Amino acid sequence: MLTCGILTGVIYAQMVHGRFWSWNHKEIFAGITWLVYAALLHERLAVGWQGRRAAIMIIVGFVILIFTFFLRFLG
Numbered sequence: 001m002l003t004c005g006i007l008t009g010v011i012y013a014q015m016v017h018g019r020f021w022s023w024n025h026k027e028i029f030a031g032i033t034w035l036v037y038a039a040l041l042h043e044r045l046a047v048g049w050q051g052r053r054a055a056i057m058i059i060v061g062f063v064i065l066i067f068t069f070f071l072r073f074l075g
Contacts, residue, residue, distance in 0.1 A: 002037060002065075006030055029068040036061040 009030075014020040021027060040057045043049040049057070 033064045
């Protein structure tokens with residue numbers, strides 16, 4: 001769902017602003033959030049992360065996700 005949201009946002013930004021990425025803080029943290037979850041998925045499938053490592057990575061990803069969500073209220 002995060003990937004779909006980012007892709008639709010990129011398409012919308014291209015249509016409205018004429019560019020798909022403007023390097024503002026909201027877009028950067030959305031990209032960082034996506035990278036954290038992509039790394040987690042890769043490590044779980046390719047390396048076999050389970051237990052404590054995976055749980056810590058999930059918590060880190062969730063904290064970044066919440067920070068990214070509340071960042072929209074800061075400007």
